[in-house]
Amino acid sequence: MVLNKQLVLQQFSESIHEASTIIESPIPKLKGSEVLIKNTFIGINAIYDRELYKGKVPYINVQFPYVFGVESVGIVSDIGTAVKNIKIGDAISTVKVGTAYQEYQVVLEKDAIKIPEASPEYLTMNPTGVSGYLALKNTAELKEGETIVVSAASGGLGHIVVQLAKQKNCHVVAICGNNKKVELLKSLNSCDRIINYKKETISEVLKKEYANKIDVGFDSVGSYMFDAFLENLAPLGRLVVSGLATELTAPEFEQITGPRVYESIYWKGASVRCFMNHLYKEQHPEARNYLFNLYQQKKIKIKVDPTVFNGIESIIDASKYLLEGKSCGKVVVSL
Incomplete structure (x- = not known):
């Protein structure tokens, strides 16, 4: 059985070390319209995460254990029987509160955004x-x-x-x-x-x-x-x-x-x-297409911080790095 390694909140605390822990969970069986994604890169949002693990984000109903993280990119490894427009091997971007800090994630087809490649640049x-x-x-x-x-x-x-x-x-x-x-x-x-x-x-x-x-x-x-x-x-x-x-x-x-x-x-x-950002959700596709076109035409440079963070275990170090003001470009963790 393949287990899914996840960084989860186990309690509210002033310290991410006390608030979080790593667990391993079975990957659930897919329902009809669900997609299983093997994450390749996850984005770090340390300031938002800090407010979350301190219990200061009022619009999030945190139920422990709570997977946190927002954005990731990855590769489709399985699909439900009712999935129509996504196939195994597709590169996917996901942006959803409470999803990213894990090796695998299950999302509805409508929340899986197809991208040219599952790279740190498209994540950014x-x-x-x-x-x-x-x-x-x-x-x-x-x-x-x-x-x-x-x-x-x-x-x-x-x-x-x-x-x-x-x-x-x-x-x-x-x-x-x-x-x-x-x-x-x-x-x-x-x-x-x-x-x-x-x-x-x-x-x-x-x-x-x-x-x-x-x-x-x-x-x-x-x-x-x-x-x-x-x-x-x-x-x-x-x-x-x-x-x-x-x-x-x-x-x-x-x-x-x-x-x-x-x-x-x-x-x-x-x-x-x-x-x-979430107040303009209906404009997200327009914005993505515009940026992707600029990038593909080499009219914009996407900078990813060169510091290497590997694995779920490194998320806390990446968060600390960002909070200390050391970053140049987007801080990502490779899985």
Whole structure:
């Protein structure tokens, strides 16, 4: 009997080591419309995972033991009798909360997305690249030739966002935190200005070079980054919140005493907007097709972090690596 190795939550805790354990479970017999996938690569979403194992994700009903993880790619190893459009050997992408951190997974045919190959690059495009595309299109409403500033620009999301912005001939300002990340951003040929915040002060650079010139601030960090973007928005500028990494790292959200946000942006007609990928589910196929075509035409580069993580046992190490800010590109685990 083939057993499925899974990383599961066994309890809520402040520590992933205490919250999780590895178990082995029998693979269930497939029902008519189900597909069995042997995962080859899984994506790491350490900040979301941390909120989950701390019990701070209110919309997830966690029943222990709970398999966590969101995205993976793999190869179909078996299909149910009612499956029509998928065959054994097909490469598949899956994006579903509570599925990825395991060697095998059973999904409905409708949730199995066929891809050209089960590679880390296609894993990165779906859903991370999809998020970047939809955030720029729907939330940022990015226009040709605008100025956009992107935080965490060398990460899995950020490195795609800067390239998509350059596709619109925008002036792209990219923010990162070390020389290795600077080199990654330079290799994309998409950034007009790169700010290494370990060597330059973000607020000072933006105030000096981009005061009232930021058409779109694309921020997944929050806190001081949010403040710097907000202060320098252009008339009709849009500050897009795509994450809260700094705040979620802290024991609690920072309590701010000061003028309300609208006092600094009302006279500019500027706005603060938040992006959530799942609210645009009906547009996911469009976004995937667009990104896949760009990649196949070599018009976009997909960067996967070169650090090797192998096996279910390495997920915790990969998560720690990402939380420590070491990543350049998408962090993945190979199975």
